[in-house]
Amino acid sequence: MVDISSRHRPLFLLTTVVFAQVLLLAFQVRHSDRGGQRDVPLVRYWAAALITPIERAGTWTLSKIGGVWTGYVAVRSTRDENVRLRAENDRLKLQNRELETQAAEAQRLVGLANFRQAHPESPMVGAQVIGSSAAMAAAQVIGASADPSSHTMFINRGERDHIRRNMAVITPDGIVGKIVEVFPSTAQVLLIDDKESGVGALFADSRTHGVVKGTGDPEPRMDYVVNDDKVQVGEAIITSGEDRIFPKGLPVGTVVDAKAASPFQVIRVQPAARLDRLEDVLILLTMQEVNFRKAEEPAPANSPATGTSNPQPVPSSPAAKPMVPQP
Amino acid sequence: MFNPGMQSDTNVEVHKYYGGTIIGAAILALVLQAFLHKFGHWSEMIELPLLVTIYFGVSRRNPVSGLLLGAAIGILQDALSHDNPIGLYGIAKTLVGYLASSVGAKIDTEHPISRFGLVFVLFHFHQAVLAITERALLGRPAPIFNLHLFLSSLVSAGFAVLLFALLDRLRKPH
Numbered sequence: 001m002v003d004i005s006s007r008h009r010p011l012f013l014l015t016t017v018v019f020a021q022v023l024l025l026a027f028q029v030r031h032s033d034r035g036g037q038r039d040v041p042l043v044r045y046w047a048a049a050l051i052t053p054i055e056r057a058g059t060w061t062l063s064k065i066g067g068v069w070t071g072y073v074a075v076r077s078t079r080d081e082n083v084r085l086r087a088e089n090d091r092l093k094l095q096n097r098e099l100e101t102q103a104a105e106a107q108r109l110v111g112l113a114n115f116r117q118a119h120p121e122s123p124m125v126g127a128q129v130i131g132s133s134a135a136m137a138a139a140q141v142i143g144a145s146a147d148p149s150s151h152t153m154f155i156n157r158g159e160r161d162h163i164r165r166n167m168a169v170i171t172p173d174g175i176v177g178k179i180v181e182v183f184p185s186t187a188q189v190l191l192i193d194d195k196e197s198g199v200g201a202l203f204a205d206s207r208t209h210g211v212v213k214g215t216g217d218p219e220p221r222m223d224y225v226v227n228d229d230k231v232q233v234g235e236a237i238i239t240s241g242e243d244r245i246f247p248k249g250l251p252v253g254t255v256v257d258a259k260a261a262s263p264f265q266v267i268r269v270q271p272a273a274r275l276d277r278l279e280d281v282l283i284l285l286t287m288q289e290v291n292f293r294k295a296e297e298p299a300p301a302n303s304p305a306t307g308t309s310n311p312q313p314v315p316s317s318p319a320a321k322p323m324v325p326q327p
Numbered sequence: 328m329f330n331p332g333m334q335s336d337t338n339v340e341v342h343k344y345y346g347g348t349i350i351g352a353a354i355l356a357l358v359l360q361a362f363l364h365k366f367g368h369w370s371e372m373i374e375l376p377l378l379v380t381i382y383f384g385v386s387r388r389n390p391v392s393g394l395l396l397g398a399a400i401g402i403l404q405d406a407l408s409h410d411n412p413i414g415l416y417g418i419a420k421t422l423v424g425y426l427a428s429s430v431g432a433k434i435d436t437e438h439p440i441s442r443f444g445l446v447f448v449l450f451h452f453h454q455a456v457l458a459i460t461e462r463a464l465l466g467r468p469a470p471i472f473n474l475h476l477f478l479s480s481l482v483s484a485g486f487a488v489l490l491f492a493l494l495d496r497l498r499k500p501h
Contacts, residue, residue, distance in 0.1 A: 047406030
């Protein structure tokens with residue numbers, strides 16, 4: 001055994017721990033360079049198992065505290081009212097709140113139903129949202145990445161709910177991201193503004209194709225749009241379906257700014273979904289291969305989701321590499 | 328070999344904590360970081376796991392426990408992210424934990440101004456190690472210094488003064 005004096009023991013241990021982690025990093029880089037399917041390392045399972053239950057409990061507690069706080073404020077606001085009308089006011093307020101809740105829920109369900117009608121060709125599986133025929137899984141956001149530079153979040157659905165990698169995650173406002181890791185009862189979602197993210201997209205008006213890539217900032221960029229193409233600020237961007245993750249025609253965002261640059265324009269995009277205020281999301285299973293076969297076939301004349309009025313050829317830009325599905 | 332009470336400089340006071348405090352605070356920091364992140368990008372200015380690593384490194388003044396705590400927090404942080412290979416934050420926080428405990432054994436780290444300065448410096452050291460590791464081992468571009476990082480270091484250092492005062496209350500009375 002190597003004899004190390006107690007004076008140098010901390011330094012020796014430091015060198016050992018750092019060196020071990022460098023080796024671990026090198027191993028992971030080498031493993032990913034081989035292009036193989038990346039398995040979830042055991043330590044990620046342990047970390048998710050350790051942290052996500054606490055996050056789940058925290059989300060639940062916060063929602064309860066929020067409910068209590070709202071109730072307290074509501075009760076206080078009635079204190080100054082006329083004493084004789086107080087009882088009646090309380091009853092009416094409660095009734096009103098109940099109706100508001102029901103109205104909000106109805107509105108949410110209408111949004112989901114509209115979405116379902118707009119994408120009848122997209123086979124989706126899931127659990128619980130809009131009746132037995134529907135197949136979208138609703139999920140609650142229970143936390144985000146502890147790494148500030150990684151724009152990911154955890155949701156309370158996992159392998160047990162039939163969630164799989166590369167499923168699209170959306171809200172009725174627009175796309176959110178895709179599932180990148182699946183754990184038994186939770187899953188990790190890579191948001192579209194993460195710097196590792198890319199989404200096949202096109203302009204709703206001009207039908208110019210490109211790739212919306214995350215930058216790590218709140219506003220992603222639309223890449224691979226040549227300078228000859230005119231881009232208007234405020235123009236809507238929708239999914240093109242080329243990434244085999246998101247069905248065609250879902251809102252991605254709107255153009256905030258477009259500047260000519262070499263070789264492509266620099267276009268900043270405001271995401272349609274509020275990525276920094278997500279609470280509930282929907283998960284779709286977009287069967288990529290089926291979608292692609294459908295896209296290659298002549299589209300039905302009245303299909304609302306496949307953009308039959310103006311079918312676009314798939315650009316062959318070698319640089320455009322949107323989210324590629326993993327097997 | 329591992330003795331949390333071991334101290335090379337006998338003149339410096341070593342603070343002790345109730346059982347489970349350090350592990351609880353580390354897990355809480357990771358959970359809160361994730362929670363804050365959920366409510367907006369502004370929370371990226373503060374890195375709670377780094378502050379907890381520095382605080383306990385400085386308070387325990389033991390390089391061995393400092394570097395092991397830093398490694399554990401860093402590896403957990405890597406594990407909870409998607410695009411980071413495991414070890415990236417681990418290496419940075421191992422070094423920060425070691426440095427914080429070494430510095431804590433030599434200078435007064437109880438005063439708010441020295442705490443502010445220490446966190447400010449270690450924040451940039453942490454970022455520099457991260458950036459160098461990312462560039463050298465992963466071939467990814469990463470900034471060592473920019474305005475956003477400078478502002479983040481100021482906000483983190485200011486927040487650390489308050490947080491450290493709060494964590495001081497968890498110490499065992501002498």
